[in-house]
Amino acid sequence: MAITFLQEKKRQRYLILALALVIFVILLIAWKGFFKEEEPALVLPSFIPPTVEIDWSVLQSSQLTELQALATTTPFEGETGRDNPFLPY
Numbered sequence: 001m002a003i004t005f006l007q008e009k010k011r012q013r014y015l016i017l018a019l020a021l022v023i024f025v026i027l028l029i030a031w032k033g034f035f036k037e038e039e040p041a042l043v044l045p046s047f048i049p050p051t052v053e054i055d056w057s058v059l060q061s062s063q064l065t066e067l068q069a070l071a072t073t074t075p076f077e078g079e080t081g082r083d084n085p086f087l088p089y
Contacts, residue, residue, distance in 0.1 A: 058064070
């Protein structure tokens, strides 16, 4: 039985060291990522969108006044489809 107790103590010691290593890595990542401020690598200039000017005089042109409305289409006359379109022919 003494051997099993020694093996369990060794195993527990390795687990404690592994836990300490994991905690150290987490703290290191947190320090590098969150607490330490770094300057941005690239600073882009502010973008000013161009102004849009609408030319309303186009609506008064002679080409638009000469347009005519389309003729209306007559409704379909005749029998439409089958009673049950899902039945095979």
